[in-house]
Amino acid sequence: MSAPDSVVADATGLLAGLRPDQVLLWSGAGISVEGPTSLPSGPELTRRVFDTFFEAGALATVLTYHQVVGLHTNQLCAYDTGLPAPQLPRLETALDAAARARPDGSPDTFDILDDVRKAAPNRLHAFAADHIALGGRHVTANFDTCIEQAYETRQGRPVPDGAVHHFHGSFAHSPDNRELGATLSRIRTGFPEEEAERLYRLLRAHRAVIVIGYSGSDYFDVDQLVARLPSDGLRGLRLLWVMHSGHPAHVPDQDTVPLQFLLREAGADVHIVCGRTDQLLTQVARDWGLPAPADPLPRAPADPRLRVADAERHRASFLLYRSLGLHREVRRLMREGGTGADDPVEQRAVRSQLLWEAGAWNTLRRMWWHAPADGPDRYMRAERIGACLWAQGRLLPAWLWLRRQRPKVIDDPAAAYALEETVNRVIEHMHRTPDLRFLGRRLLNRMPAPRTHDGTGPGNDEQQRYETAFRALQDVRDSLDALRRGAPRADHRHAEQSSSWFRESGDLQGMLSYRHRVLRDGYRPDDRGAGDEALRESYGQLLTANLFLGSTAGAWRTVLLPGAHRVFSAHEFLFALTTLQYGWWHRFRLLAWYLPRRLRHRSTGGRLALASGRRGPVQAMRRRMR
Template identity: 25%
Template sequence: MTAVFTGAGISGDEPTALPRGFGLRDAVLRTMHEAARDALGALVTDEQLEELCGADYKLEVVLGRLWGTVGPDALDCVLALRVDVPNEAHMLSALHLLRGGTHVTVNFDVGIEMAYDLISGAADLPPGTPREYLGALPLWRQAAPALRTVSSHDEFAAWEADGRPPALLKVHGGLTRDQDALADVVVVDIEELGQLTAERAAAVDGLGAAPALMITGYSGGDPDVYGPLLAAAARTAATWACLELPAGSVVPGDAHDHGIDLVLGRPRGLAATALRELLGAAPPWPSVPFPGDGFNDRFHRWEKDLRAAHPAGTIAEAWAWLLADLGKVDVAVAMFARLDARLRHAEILYNRARGDDREAAREMFRQVGAEAPDAATRLHCLLRLGDIARGRANRQARGVRVLGHLAESYLRAVQVLVATRGGRRHLEEGGDAYRLLQQTSLRLLEQMATVGPRAAWPALALCCRVAARWGDRAARLVRNGNRLSLIRQHRAMLRAVGALLRGTPAPSDVRADMRALRATYRAADDLPGAGNCTVTLAVLARAEGDRPAAHALLGEALTDYAAGRPDGRPLPSGEALVKVMTRLIDR
């Protein structure tokens, strides 16, 4: 039977009427903008709001920044996605499940589950439901087994152990059945970049085994889902029905490349139309509003609670963070200085890396680390000092001074490992210490390979293998998706450099992994991250003897490093990496 994949678009029609596209994201942005203006006055402008609303940032990026400053309260806006009566697309999706189909979704709400319960007789329509629905429901009702909904990580593990039976598979988690809590939701970008768990990835991959696949109510772009979904769709007869796509969407080109039939616009692009065509005969279902509170009412309650619980300045930090992501780094630096948010201010200076930015960041990290009451912040500051020392060794120092900077970088990592007992306490910080060991070793080995005798290359290749094991340990400890991706890229680079130094091609999985990670970074609009992956691909090309391809890839990486930079110049650390790799490739 045809499998189905859906996004939030299936919940857009009445009576559910939940926001399509960027509706929820834009509502959160307006909340943040208002709070930031209260805290920062004229530094916050309407033009900033317009630019952020016009950008391709997903809800997960916006909530990731807000969550990073106010904590879990940021995610409770998802509870505004409450359903009282399911719409036609929900009813048709439930009918598909009732007939034995498999349905994978990134939608959070419980509209499909409610529809299934109505059809099976396990639930009735709530009081106050318009008479149109009361009259239509008897035409849908039939005996049915209980629906298996798989949302939490534990439920996915059980589903995998049971042999992957047909079910409603919510690979980004969702609201609990009573709609008052969240079940393992993926709603911030650091989780998306961490990729799907093995069981959730299996749900998407399994779509390719169905005789046909219908994708609807989904505009693409999830870094953790989009690539696997395309790969699954390419293995079967796939149709992608969508009301509309964002300007500049990559979906049309990718659909063509993967043999997917793309259908856009009304009426065939609507989820209800696509599902009705898939199922054939199905009873009608009304589309009239449900009385009572809707999404806007519930969202405004969350907004009011958020503003009451958190100072405007704390929310303003998230606003400044988003502007920095947008490339308005100088404005963000001014905002963080006004807010006296020293840790985030130091992070932005570290990433801007212009002039004496990193020296200023170094002093801020020292001060924050010395004054922080919590161990996590103190350990993070120590690791950042190690990162800055490594950067000094790479870009600034000459002669014996390099040894001092490298020694400091290693020392900071060791300090954190001692404090965390090798990562047994404070897992995230312990894993980040192993990340620092791997990254510092990688940069040291790259430099040694470019200046040392070729006779030393076999020994350096062995060192690359040892350093990659620190990455293995780091990956077992950390949960931050950004950090996991960085660890993954550095480990792949060590394997690529090791292959080049040995004079043998790298394992095939390294290239596939870097291509997939580069696509993930690009889907997340993280072009420097994509550039790092492209440099790794360049080293792989040289290991296979293709020097022209390696140089072309390094040029592509430089373009990625320059994208969105205020001065139009490549990120200094990226430019330095390309120079080192150019020397290595030309040896």
């Protein structure tokens, strides 16, 4: 590993020959942690939000689920030798639930960020201000106005228009807090086209970018913007990314966040340095003839809190657990005090979600059948009845019902996407079912070719607004296109990207659903021997994670994955068939699919996990749950 001084010299050498006005600074919350600014780091702010708005122990509860489903923090570099910790929930997801739980979305929810509004600049903001004075420009994810304050103090005049761009908004431009990109509902749709174009122009207008204090965790907007660029979109751009740490300055062995990889894919020359930010900025300041950053000042963090009633904490926790797919916790809170709202539409939606995840599709279908056909949730009623029939394997009744509902939902894009996705899944299922394959092929051939969409980001404003529903529809259409070609999907990128999208938003159930599809698409029937052990491990992990969330349906759908005959015993398979409310004919279909494969596998040397003395997925799950 190179000596720290040589690493810094090599890094700043990337800027050799460039004037300050040719270099763009890009910053995140890390530059505002030092005193006197003393703002919380991302983890500190997340803990503050949980302590303020949610029931006691909510953060520990979420972290336990993250541990079980395998969401862990990434190591920054080789110097980080500790065991991976459970990943903190996304701050924007928590703030979204907190805001929705309070009366009228209470703008005063964001008073939890009052120290951000009142923050004073520190030495890193002063460096940024000096850079602007030399003609530089600055892009930041931060809401505070510390750079603008530092510039006005040092130059005696306001910062020039356009010199500082807050791509998530700032308190200066959104004093009522409503335009801040602080909640999931604000950021999950990505940048509007105008904002995306503005950021792209800023990147292309400069020869180099220095990234400081930025975690690179803006998956929904910055990542999607860069992912949509052509392979030469950032060609010629030099990008120096400083990953702040107390380690001796060094170059990490690999990209530490996905955005760094995406920038390389777009043609940028990305150079990453791990170490102290001020060490590198001191060298840059020297090269540009600027004052070196002063010595750091101690932190004096504030701790703004709001008075939140117990009922609001209950409601916020309930909304958070729903958005995360923690069905076990949703059921618990309902037993302890309901949903915190008297709206019958919401009550029905909650019950619908829980019954679906329990695999109680007969019960759920009856519930929706008796719901008002002209009520506010009539679109959900139309889709859910068809979805229940599909899940039970009653494919022809499902298709006939959904076809009749299509004209009724055309005026609601979200409902139309959801219903169309279910129609497509029915046809996909028909195509894979021997007794309905002929009809499935005919329906498939009559369908239009799927619309072009690269799966990395919304294709237009409507798709952007209804990203969740559109993503699910695009995934099944891609699967149908593979069936139309008569070949398996060439890869499982759609399912992997969707799994990532749900993981980033915090929806663990959505993430596991697409992990299921990744396993289905990635199955290789010729992988024998040690492959059985790997299959048993991956299928068992998926089953365990679903059961821990409280999704019986998600868990026992695992026995329908390709290769299930290599993993699950007949007892386990029969248990799954009788636990979920499949139709009787579908149970016969599934058993007829499983048994010959199981017997053939055993006759060619395969052994049941139980027969060989090893724990099968169910036994392993029970051991972990004790």
